[in-house]
Amino acid sequence: MAETAAEQEEVLTDLEIVTGAKEPKPKIGDVKAPELTGSIKVPKIQPGAAAGYKPYPAAPEYMEGMDFPTTLVDNWEKEAVNKLGELLKKYKSLQDYMDICVRCGSCTDKCQFFLGSKDPKNMPVARADLLRKVYKKYFTTEGKLLGKIAGAERFDLELLGEWFSYFHQCSQCRRCSVFCPYGIDTAEISMAAREIMDHIGVGQKYVNSIIIKLHEIGNNLGMNPKALKATLESTEEDIEEEDGVPVKLPVDQVGADILMVTPSADFFASPHVESLIGYAKVFHQAGISWTFSSTASEAGNFGMFIGNYSHMQRAASRIRKAIEEIRPKRLIVGECGHAWRIAYSFWNTLIGPLDQSLGLDPKYPRPQHICEFTLDLVKRGAIKLDKSANDEFVPTFHDSCNVARGSRMGDSPGGQFDIPRELIKASCNRYVDMEQETIMEKTFCCGGGGGLLTDEILDVRLQGAMPRMQAYQNIKDSHGANFFALICAICKAQFTKVFPKYGMPMIEVGGVHQLVGRAIELGAKE
Amino acid sequence: MSGLTIFFVIYAYVAILFFIAGFLYRIWKYASTPAPLKIPQTPAPVAAPGVARRMVAEVTLFKSLFNGNKIIWLFGYVFHLGLLVALLKHYRFAFDYSPSWLVYLTTFELYAGLIMLGGLMMLFLLRLVVDRTNFITVMTDYILLVLLIGIAGTGLLLKHFYRTDVTSVKEFVLGLVSFNPQEMPADAFFIIHITLVFLLLIYFPFSKLMHSGGIFFSPTRNQVDNARDKRLVTPWAAAPESIQIASNMTQEEG
Numbered sequence A: 001m002a003e004t005a006a007e008q009e010e011v012l013t014d015l016e017i018v019t020g021a022k023e024p025k026p027k028i029g030d031v032k033a034p035e036l037t038g039s040i041k042v043p044k045i046q047p048g049a050a051a052g053y054k055p056y057p058a059a060p061e062y063m064e065g066m067d068f069p070t071t072l073v074d075n076w077e078k079e080a081v082n083k084l085g086e087l088l089k090k091y092k093s094l095q096d097y098m099d100i101c102v103r104c105g106s107c108t109d110k111c112q113f114f115l116g117s118k119d120p121k122n123m124p125v126a127r128a129d130l131l132r133k134v135y136k137k138y139f140t141t142e143g144k145l146l147g148k149i150a151g152a153e154r155f156d157l158e159l160l161g162e163w164f165s166y167f168h169q170c171s172q173c174r175r176c177s178v179f180c181p182y183g184i185d186t187a188e189i190s191m192a193a194r195e196i197m198d199h200i201g202v203g204q205k206y207v208n209s210i211i212i213k214l215h216e217i218g219n220n221l222g223m224n225p226k227a228l229k230a231t232l233e234s235t236e237e238d239i240e241e242e243d244g245v246p247v248k249l250p251v252d253q254v255g256a257d258i259l260m261v262t263p264s265a266d267f268f269a270s271p272h273v274e275s276l277i278g279y280a281k282v283f284h285q286a287g288i289s290w291t292f293s294s295t296a297s298e299a300g301n302f303g304m305f306i307g308n309y310s311h312m313q314r315a316a317s318r319i320r321k322a323i324e325e326i327r328p329k330r331l332i333v334g335e336c337g338h339a340w341r342i343a344y345s346f347w348n349t350l351i352g353p354l355d356q357s358l359g360l361d362p363k364y365p366r367p368q369h370i371c372e373f374t375l376d377l378v379k380r381g382a383i384k385l386d387k388s389a390n391d392e393f394v395p396t397f398h399d400s401c402n403v404a405r406g407s408r409m410g411d412s413p414g415g416q417f418d419i420p421r422e423l424i425k426a427s428c429n430r431y432v433d434m435e436q437e438t439i440m441e442k443t444f445c446c447g448g449g450g451g452l453l454t455d456e457i458l459d460v461r462l463q464g465a466m467p468r469m470q471a472y473q474n475i476k477d478s479h480g481a482n483f484f485a486l487i488c489a490i491c492k493a494q495f496t497k498v499f500p501k502y503g504m505p506m507i508e509v510g511g512v513h514q515l516v517g518r519a520i521e522l523g524a525k526e
Numbered sequence B: 001m002s003g004l005t006i007f008f009v010i011y012a013y014v015a016i017l018f019f020i021a022g023f024l025y026r027i028w029k030y031a032s033t034p035a036p037l038k039i040p041q042t043p044a045p046v047a048a049p050g051v052a053r054r055m056v057a058e059v060t061l062f063k064s065l066f067n068g069n070k071i072i073w074l075f076g077y078v079f080h081l082g083l084l085v086a087l088l089k090h091y092r093f094a095f096d097y098s099p100s101w102l103v104y105l106t107t108f109e110l111y112a113g114l115i116m117l118g119g120l121m122m123l124f125l126l127r128l129v130v131d132r133t134n135f136i137t138v139m140t141d142y143i144l145l146v147l148l149i150g151i152a153g154t155g156l157l158l159k160h161f162y163r164t165d166v167t168s169v170k171e172f173v174l175g176l177v178s179f180n181p182q183e184m185p186a187d188a189f190f191i192i193h194i195t196l197v198f199l200l201l202i203y204f205p206f207s208k209l210m211h212s213g214g215i216f217f218s219p220t221r222n223q224v225d226n227a228r229d230k231r232l233v234t235p236w237a238a239a240p241e242s243i244q245i246a247s248n249m250t251q252e253e254g
């Protein structure tokens, strides 16, 4: 017995050890969700509880396509340290956060992945320490002189294995940052760690394969322009059949006033497409010319998840190209959390300036969120909503973390909380909020963001979703909530997957513009 | 001048030099590293005065820590408050003239010292008993707390219980400040006190105590939320050539 075990270990390459590639993955059907009690408790720590959860490593083709080494490089320790040194010079956040954490503990019970898994290495500071150990060892006098006493550690295979586990159990949601006295954002640290891993040949299959699809074909789903047109046409037919109104879903209409960029999941995934129909009805009823672009058929940009600036910029450059082709006056972004963060916070830097030089009208925010756009129309009376169309629903709103903590809507801070809520309230007679501690800037992540939306780590996703599910259970029990309104494509995909696991009806998951689309009064305006 | 004095004078100057040079070096590092992207943790102020207010609330009230954990906040806060009073009252050792408010502050210096010590001890205790905090603690966290407890403890003993000769301490410190070293009082608690203080000063720039300066450079807190209105460009992140990549890409028609 002992011999066979030893033999087996010899066969494994270092890469396979680090990524747990040869270890059996749980069957989706077997993965169980934690029990719901309606309240969120801080658990006693269980070291190692989540150590075994690792995503699939990227196969050589998914590394090559990204210009990363195809397998763990021989001198990986040195390469990793070099890369870290480079990143420390490029990112103030990383340099600052490596130094100034005092390990006060304020963030320790704030991460949904810790609350769900009980694994202390999912506490934000402990997660960051996995990188900080290496930083201290190779870059600080303190770590060089005092070693372990100062928390410095050599970057060995075991530690790299922990990186692969725990930096893929962070959705980069920034919740920890809110409660840190210095605003230390573990998302920045896990991005850096993933960037380092990619550069030594340890990549994650899900994210890398999607970025390659985005670069090559233009969207995360790998849907080519022809297929895109076909699916939009069939959706047009569906709308006309249902509502009797010829609502259009135009593509590549040069000279349209509005270029609409939305996550590709909206084109056909469920319930995403309901929101897509909602956008189209809004544009139709407002009588504004608009279009999608097959060049920019993806608002999402997974380049951020792996902390890779050039892939993020390259992905975003499609948007710029689409603007140059279509020459719109306005740029609007659909329901997607990380996409909105990138659009709102990064596009101007990555592909800007988004101004008159590109033909964009300075009167409007560039880019503008679809919720900003629609609510403005509602307020101006340009579209009418019949709230009674949604009388069967008691909606509640899940603040997507990337929107909540990484962007804004409207002119004043916190508009990202008010605008979607106002829009829901304009579309429905009833509305309830979940507990204060779980919404707005303190919102919990869905558990599937940041590149975790892949089934081999469904355990992680279920555990990460736990706090949110508790809060939803609670509001269901107390106020009869039955519609879980979202403005994020990943959230929608994640919740439709985890709801049934938590014994909740999948049908309750939907988009904000799904509600708008149902309530909007189509037809001639008075 | 006694050997003891000579040793401590050199030790003091070396420590102060380490502290100033090290601190400035680290600050320079934070200041000079670019922040290529807009990453304020929103909701964030949309203009600079708001950012200043946000910082002030963090630095003076530890606002985020308060929201995060009331117990850690309480002990951390009283410790820092006690430290502030203690630092201020040390002013009169280094300068001849003390403003009246400073003299007034001296009225609560004993309480300040005690809450500082109490806060530190509770922070130490938290590291031992709370499983999460215990898990993340490394040895230097304890060492720093012990150092600070030692400094606060000997300080209190010196001042309030064991009453060292203040005049000779003042002469010694004034001598240091004016680069005209004077004989140092051979008082055991005083010697321990300043030994620890200078040790702390030397260690300061190498340690997590840099949070005192680093907090001001945290991009999630010091950035203005105006990404749509004002384009942020840093030299390394400009890289316009990657924009060409998509433009040259051939459209795949399937």
Ligand code: SF4
Pocket (backbone or CB within 6 Å): A100, A101, A102, A103, A104, A105, A106, A107, A108, A124, A125, A179, A180, A181, A182, A183, A184
């Ligand atoms: S709250 Fe901030 S300083 Fe405190 S342990 Fe967490 S990351 Fe470190």
Ligand code: SF4
Pocket (backbone or CB within 6 Å): A110, A111, A112, A113, A122, A123, A124, A127, A169, A170, A171, A172, A173, A174, A175, A176, A177, A185, A186, A187, A190, A445
């Ligand atoms: S960014 Fe979010 S997921 Fe990552 S450590 Fe912080 S709280 Fe957890």
Ligand code: SF4
Pocket (backbone or CB within 6 Å): A171, A172, A173, A336, A337, A338, A399, A400, A401, A402, A403, A444, A445, A446, A447, A448, A449, A450, A488, A490, A491, A494
């Ligand atoms: S998927 Fe939604 S909740 Fe999860 S990280 Fe993204 S925005 Fe946040």
